[in-house]
Amino acid sequence: MDTKLTLKLNQEIIEKAKIYASQKKVSLSRIIENYLNSLTNDSKNDNSIEISPFVKSMSSGKKMPTDLDYKKEYSKHLMNKYK
Incomplete structure (x- = not known):
């Protein structure tokens, strides 16, 4: 059953939002309904996400330094590879 809801929002x-809805070819009401549903949906609890065994097997257990310059490291790798 659909019920009318009045909201006060910045013009x-x-x-x-109307432009976005028009581009997506969906009503603004439907967007808001889906958003509110996603906020209140109990079945989508963050703790319910299960990591597959394949993904777990890809983990090396090593931590990357926060200041790692990956572009520089990749460049070094390529230089060594094509010597």
């Missing part, structure tokens, strides 16, 4: 946000 600019409403206009942007």
